Amino acid sequence: xxxxxxxxxxxxxxxxxxxxxxxxxxxxxxxxxxxxxxxxxxxxxxxxxxxxxxxxxxxxxxxxxxxxxxxxxxxxxxxxxxxxxxxxxxxxxxxxxxxxxxxxxxxxxxxxxxxxxxxxxxxxxxxxxxxxxxxxxxxxxxxxxxxxxxxxxxxxxxxxxxxxxxxxxxxxxxxxxxxxxxxxxxxxxxxxxxxxxxxxxxxxxxxxxxxxxxxxxxxxxxxxxxxxxxxxxxxxxxxxxxxxxxxxxxxxxxxxxxxxxxxxxxxxxxxxxxxxxxxxxxxxxxxxxxxxxxxxxxxxxxxxxxxxxxxxxxxxxxxxxxxxxxx
Numbered sequence: 001x002x003x004x005x006x007x008x009x010x011x012x013x014x015x016x017x018x019x020x021x022x023x024x025x026x027x028x029x030x031x032x033x034x035x036x037x038x039x040x041x042x043x044x045x046x047x048x049x050x051x052x053x054x055x056x057x058x059x060x061x062x063x064x065x066x067x068x069x070x071x072x073x074x075x076x077x078x079x080x081x082x083x084x085x086x087x088x089x090x091x092x093x094x095x096x097x098x099x100x101x102x103x104x105x106x107x108x109x110x111x112x113x114x115x116x117x118x119x120x121x122x123x124x125x126x127x128x129x130x131x132x133x134x135x136x137x138x139x140x141x142x143x144x145x146x147x148x149x150x151x152x153x154x155x156x157x158x159x160x161x162x163x164x165x166x167x168x169x170x171x172x173x174x175x176x177x178x179x180x181x182x183x184x185x186x187x188x189x190x191x192x193x194x195x196x197x198x199x200x201x202x203x204x205x206x207x208x209x210x211x212x213x214x215x216x217x218x219x220x221x222x223x224x225x226x227x228x229x230x231x232x233x234x235x236x237x238x239x240x241x242x243x244x245x246x247x248x249x250x251x252x253x254x255x256x257x258x259x260x261x262x263x264x265x266x267x268x269x270x271x272x273x274x275x276x277x278x279x280x281x282x283x284x285x286x287x288x289x290x291x292x293x294x295x296x297x298x299x300x301x302x303x304x305x306x307x308x309x310x311x312x313x314x315x316x317x318x319x320x321x322x323x324x325x326x327x
Contacts, residue, residue, distance in 0.1 A: 013039040014095065015103055017056045021063065036060060051092040054079035093117060094131055101138035111142045119161070129169055129177040136165035136181065140188055170207050175227045179220050183239075186216035186246040213250040217243055217269075235276055241284035244270025248291055260298055267291045 017039035040060060043053035058075035065071065082088040100114030118135040121127070139162040146155055169181045189212070208219070220243070227233050244266045251262035270291055273284020301308060 013043045014050070014052045014056060015099055017043070017060075018052070021056060021059045047091075049082055049085070049088045049091075050095075051079050051082050051088055052095055054082065090121065093121065094134065098134050098138060101141055105141050105145060108145075108147070111138070111145070114138060115142060129172040129174040132165045132168045132172075133177045133180055133184075136162060136169065137184060139165065140184065144188075167207060175223050175230060176233055179223050179233075182211070182216040182219045182223075183242060183246075185211050186213045187242060189213050190246055190249040213246050217247065238273065238283040239276070240269050240272035241282070241287040244284070244287045244291060248287070248294065251294070260295070263291055263295050263298070267295070 017036055020036045020039070037060065040053055040057050043050055044057070047053070054075050058072045058079065061072040061075060062069065083092070094117070097114040097117035100110045100117075104110040104114075115135075115138060118131070118138065122131060122135060139158055143155070143158050143162060146158070166181060166185075169177050172178075208215075211219075224233070247262065247266035247269060251259055251266055254262055267288060270284055270287040273282050273287075
């Protein structure tokens with residue numbers, strides 16, 4: 001089966017193809033491998049009206065067949081023709097904005113440029129839930145990467161926009177993007193900085209309160225259960241691996257008495273990746289290895305607790321009381 005959000009995958013394949021093509025432009029004598037061609041063909045298979053994919057195809061043909069540019073010209077003509085179509089042009093604009101915020105996310109100005117595109121376009125027209133989901137993702141990335149000294153009102157405004165996108169998705173009742181939304185919220189809590197997303201506003205007043213990781217996973221299970229026959233919901237091989245990673249983090253943060261039980265739960269989700277074959281190194285296998293290593297560590301500690309207690313611990317350079325370095 002393919003992933004839940006095919007359009008996001010089109011973006012991913014386009015990004016991979018673009019990066020490879022840009023790299024090869026610097027070294028024309030380097031052979032462009034089959035993988036680049038596969039990226040382009042995959043994008044066009046999922047969305048024949050994707051402007052970026054047609055431009056990538058033209059670039060590919062120019063670099064591979066410099067003595068015969070007829071095919072490249074046809075590809076560029078196709079991209080130009082699609083650009084006249086409002087829907088295709090808008091999709092290309094959202095793809096570009098998403099790329100700025102995800103692939104160039106270390107650059108504050110690039111992120112702001114991408115967010116402005118989303119905000120301007122979504123404020124002037126009705127858009128489908130997918131665009132609001134993508135906007136929610138880039139806002140979360142931006143919020144987590146804001147400098148510490150950023151003005152509090154700016155941070156507050158971005159958190160408010162993030163909350164607005166959550167509400168739009170929640171009330172859209174679109175099962176595909178509801179699942180993605182809850183998974184995104186769960187993943188945001190895997191990192192300490194991600195908690196900013198949920199707690200930046202004093203009173204977020206979300207329709208479902210302040211969701212912790214387990215609540216988000218429970219909601220995903222509910223949606224899957226009530227949409228068993230919905231053929232539009234398709235699972236990507238790393239979907240359950242991502243859930244497993246979230247639950248692994250939840251196990252570390254939770255009660256020590258339930259640690260082993262929570263690790264078992266995380267592993268039960270992560271192993272489901274085997275039901276969704278992938279041509280890439282499976283994220284699920286790596287996730288399972290991390291969880292199994294944690295399980296082994298628990299058993300090793302239990303078996304060797306007396307010995308381990310005699311091992312001297314390195315003294316922390318920070319005091320427990322105020323977090324200031326110890327003199």
